[in-house]
Amino acid sequence: MATEQFRIFDFIFVGAGISGPFMANDLVKEGADCLMLEAGKAYTRRTYPTNGLDGTSQMYWSGGLELGHDAKIAFLRPKVVGGGSIVNQALVDRFDADAWDSWRSVSKVADFSVDKMAPWYDRAESEIEIQEIPAHFRNKNAEIFDQGFKNLKFDNAPLRRAQSNCRLEEGNCCIECLNGCRLGSKQSTPETVLKTALENGLTLVPEIEVTHISEHKGDIRVTGLDPRGGQVSYRARNLVLGAGAIGNARLLLNSGFEKKLPHIGKGFFCHPQFMSFGVYEEKINSHLGAFQAFKSDDKGFRKEGFKLENVYAGPEGIALLVPGFGKIHHEYMERLPHFACIEVCTRDTNPGQIRVNRKGKALIRKVQNREDLNRYEKGAKVIDDIFKSTGAKQIVHGRFGIGLHLMGCCAMGTDPATSVIDPEFKLHGYKNIFSADSSIFPNAPGINPSLTIMALSKKAAASILRNR
Amino acid sequence: MTDQMMISRYFSQSQLKGLLKAGDIILPGTQASPSFSATGCIHHMDRMAKYLSEDDLNGLRMVFAAFRWMPKWKIKLILKLCNHSSRLPSFMGAGLRMLEIGLKGAILSPYYANLTAPGYDGKKVYDVIGWHPKMVVNEDGIPVKQTPVNLDTPTPEDVAEIYQRAKKAGPEIRDWGVKKRLEFISNLKAAILANQEYILDRLQADTKKSRFDAITAEIFGTLDFLDYLEKNAVKFLSDRKVPTPFALMGKKSKVYFEPLGTALLISPWNYPFYQAIVPIAQAFVVGNAVVFKPSSDTPLKGLVEALLAQAGFLPGWVQIVYGQGRTIGNLLVDGRPDKIFLIGSQPVGKAIMERASQYLIPVELELGGKDPMVVFEDVNIERAAAGAIWGAFTTTGQSCTSVERLFVHEEIYERFKETLVKETLKLVQATDEDGNADIGPMTTKAQVKAIAAQVADAKEKGAVFLTGGDWDGKSDFVPPMVVEGVTKDMLMDQEENFGPLLPLYSFTSEAQAIEMANDPEYGLSASVWSQDLKRADRVARMIYTGNVSINNVMLTEGNHALPFGGVGKSGFGRYKGEFGFYAFANIKAILIDQNSAKMEANWFPYTAKKYQIFSDLTRALYSPGRILPLIRGAFYGLKLETYVKKLAKKGRE
Ligand SMILES: Cc1cc2nc3c(=O)[nH]c(=O)nc-3n(C[C@H](O)[C@H](O)[C@H](O)COP(=O)(O)OP(=O)(O)OC[C@H]3O[C@@H](n4cnc5c(N)ncnc54)[C@H](O)[C@@H]3O)c2cc1C
C-alpha cells in the first residue's frame, strides 16, 4: 500500500553519497526544505562492520562485487549513508588542465577549466580536512613503491587524503578504513557536510530505494521501496539525482526518460584498476601502519593514460585476486606478510553502457578495447620493473580488474543528443531535475574523482540558489 | 559434545553440503592452514547471503546443488578451466569467470574474515596469514557489544534485557517459516541422539532416577515428540481455508496460525529433560521466542543450551533462566511474556496465575493429579497388576500422572492384592549406571519429607502397609508402598503424594467405582481396565479427567498426537498434539472481499424498506427445510442487492 506523504518538499535528493550531501548542505543553509532518500543503511562509528565479509556485503549494492557482461571487471558500488565517502580510500586530487580540457572539448561546457573550477575546489576543500601522509609513517610497502620509482627514475608524490587525525603516531593500522572509519578521522559526508546539513534541518530517510520518479507540471513524484514492506512516495518541487553513475542511469531508465534523452546510460567509465603483488624474501607487512602513502606523479604515465598507486586490501580481497585453488592458493596466502602491492589505474577511453532488464536491474556493459588494454599493460610492466628492481622473488597479477570510480551515464554537455545534463546541472528539458554527481562526467579524467564531485556539487548548489 | 550443525535461511542442507565440498577443494588446508570445513566458517554464510541479490543467490544455489553430487575430480576440472578462462572464447570465458568469482567469493570471504564455528579451537586464519593490524580507537569507535546478562538468578534489569532479546529474536524466528524451523528441530534430534549417554548421565546426576526410566521417558519420549513435530507441524500451522456462508457470497475466509511473541515456559523437576525440550520445541515451531525456567532442583545446567546451540539455535531464541521459582518467578512474569505455560504444582500455578492476571497474560497450567486406576473383575490379573505397579512406581512415583489410587473390584480383590504385593517386592531399587534397576531414590529432600508425613499420618490412623512398612521415614530410598485401609481422613487420601505410595481400595459396582474415581479436586488422568470394552468406555466417559487409558496406564502420553492436560485443579489448556500448537499460536481470522463499488446491505443507510427485505431474508434462510430456504434466500438476497444498489445511486428517497 502506498503511503502518500503529503508534505511537499522544495528538494528531494536521491542518494546520500558524496554529491547529495554537499549540495543539500548549501541548500538547507538558505532555508530550502530538503528530503534525502538513501537506499543504504546509516552506520555510526560504533556500528561499522569490522571485517571484510560484513563490510563488503552490507555496504555495497548486490552484497559486494557486481560483474559486467564479460565478467572481466568487478564493480564495487557503495550503498550506505555517505556512499563512496564511507568506503573509499579518501584520496583527494584536483583535476589537471589535461582532464578539464578534454572534458570541455567533448561537452562544450565553457566552465570546465582549471581557472573556472579553482574557486569551487577551494570551497569544497574548505568543507573537509585534507592531510598528506607524513614521510615517517610510510610502511614498507610504501618504501618499496618509493624505492622502485627512484630506481627507475619516475616521479611520485605523497598522497593527499581527506582525513583529520588518523593517530598513526599511536601505531594505528587502518586496513579496515574501507569499511568505514571508526575513528571519525575520514572526512566522509556523515562526518562533515551531511552532519551540518542535518543540523540545519535536512530530513534524511535511509533504507529507501527510489524506484521511480516522474515530473508533471513542475510537480515531482518519487516512489521508493521500504525494506520493511511496501512502497512509499513523496512529492517535491525539485529533484536532485545523487545516486551515482549507475544509480542515476538506472533510475532514469526505469522511469522512462530515455525517450527524450537517448544518451542516458551511455558513456560509462570506471578507471579499471588492477592490483599486482610482489612477493619478497623478507616480511613486508603491508597491512601495518598507514596503508597508503604514494601515488605516481609522472608526466609520462599521464600521457600513456595510467597511474600507479601504493595500496593494499583486506585478506578477503587479496585471496580472490591470487590465482589457483587448493595447495597453490594456500601457499600464496600463507606468504601474505611477504606481499607488497601496487595498483595500476587506467584512464579508460572506450565508453561502456548501463541498461536495465525487465526487473529493473542495472546491466553493465564495459569492454576494454585495445587502447585501454595497452594502458593497463604499460602500467603493469612498470609495476613488474619496480618489483624486480627492489628484489621481489615473484610477481603475482590480480585475476581481474576492479571498477571503483564509476562515472558517466548522464554526461554533462550542451547538446541533448549526446548528453543528459545541461551546463546548469539540469536534466536537458527539465527545469527542476538536477545532478552534479559522478554520473555527469563526460569522460574518464584519469584522476581520483571525489574532490571534483564535491566541487561540482558546490557549483551546482550555487547555480540553483542564484536562479531561485 | 560434537560439532554444531548448520542451517541456513538461504541454502538447503544439500546445497550446504555442495558448498562444503567445494570449500574443501579450494581450501583443503595444509600443515599451517585449517581447511574450509574445519574452521566452520560456513556457519556465517547467511551473513553474506542476506545481502545478495535474488539472481546471484539463485546462481549460487544452483552451483552448490550441482556440486553436491558431482565427483571431486569434476569440480577440480571446472576450477582448472576457470584458471584459464582468459584463453577461452569470450562467451565461455565470461561464464567461467562469473562462476569463479561467485564461488570463490562465497568460500574465501568467510574463511579470510577469520570466522569460525562457535567453540572452534583450531588455528585461526588471521594467525596463519599474519594478519594483526592494530586499531587504535576511542570510546565512540568501539563496536557495540551485547552486554552479558546474568541468566543465573537474574536481577530485574537482567530480566528486562532477557525479554528485550526475546523481542528482538521474535521476528527472526518468525521469518524462518515453519519448514525451516523444523530443520532446527531435526538438528536438535540429531544432537540429542549423538549425546544420548551424556544426557543420561546428567539426568541421573540431577534426578537420581533409574537409567531405564531416564531413557524411556526422557530420551525416547523427547525424540518421539520431535519426530511428531517434524511430521505434523507444517500441516497444522499452514494457512487454512474455512467455508464462507451463503450470506457472505463472493468473499473468502481463511485462518492463519501466527506466533504469539515470547513464551515463558516453567517446568518441574520430575522429567527435567522431556519437560524442557517438548514445550520449547512446540513453542519454537509455532514461531515464538522462548524464555525457559527449569526447576532449581534439577536444572541440568547448560545442557539444553548446549544442545540447542549445537542444533544451530541462536542465543536469543531460547533463553534459559535459572533460579528458585520463589525468587524469580514473579520477575519473569513481570517481564510480560505473551504467554505463560507452566507444568508444576497447584500452589505454584496459583501464584503465577495471580501475577499474570495483573497484566492479563494468558496462562496454561499443567498441575498435579491424584489419578485413579479402576480394575474390573474380568481382567487378566497379572497384566493389570504389573500395569498398576509400573504406573504407581515408575520414576519412583514422581509423575503427575502416576497411579495414586487403585480401585479393584471386590470379586478379584484378594487375588489381585496377592499378585500386587508379590510383584512389588521384586522391584530393584538402586542408583544404577547400566539400566539394571527398576527405580531409583527420590529426587528431592522436600518430597521425602512430604511422603514421610503422609506415611506417619496413615500409620497412626490405622492404615496397613503391605510393602515398604519398614521405611525409616528419612532415607531417600523411599520403597514402593502398597497400602490398604486408607480412609478419607488420612492425608494420603487427600493430598497428591508424588512418590511410591499406592493406596488400594475395593469396590462393588460400576457406579461405585465411578463415584470413588471422581476426585473432588483433581482430574488429570485415569485408567480403566476391563475385558468389556463397552463398559470401559462408559466408565472412561464418566470420569471427570483430562486423559484416560483403557487397559493400559499412563499411555495417552505415549502418543504425541494426543493432547495432554487436566480439568479442575489439575489445570487447564492442552499441550502436545494438534491442540498443543494452538497453545502457542495467535489464531488469526481473515476475511477477504474484493475491492469494488459494491455497497453492503448491512451498512448505512438503514431504511424501513431495507428492514423489511432483510427480515424476509432472515426468515427465508433459516426456516426448516433444505432446498426451499436456499431458493427463497436467493430471491430475497437478490431483492436486497438490487435495493441496496438503488440506494447507493439515489440515496434515501
Ligand atoms: C573502494 C573505493 C575506493 C575509492 N577510492 C577513492 C579515492 O581514494 N578517491 C576518490 O576520489 N574516489 C574514490 N572512489 C570513488 C568515489 O568514492 C566515488 O566516485 C564517489 O563516491 C561518487 O560519489 P557520488 O556522490 O556520485 O555517488 P556515491 O558516493 O556512490 O553515492 C550514491 C548513493 O546513492 C545511493 N543510491 C543509488 N541508487 C539509489 C536509489 N535508487 N535510491 C536511493 N539511493 C540510491 C547509493 O546507495 C549511494 O549511497 C572510491 C570508490 C570505492 C568504491
Ligand code: SF4
Ligand atoms: S583513522 Fe584509519 S580508518 Fe580512519 S581515515 Fe584514518 S586510516 Fe582510515
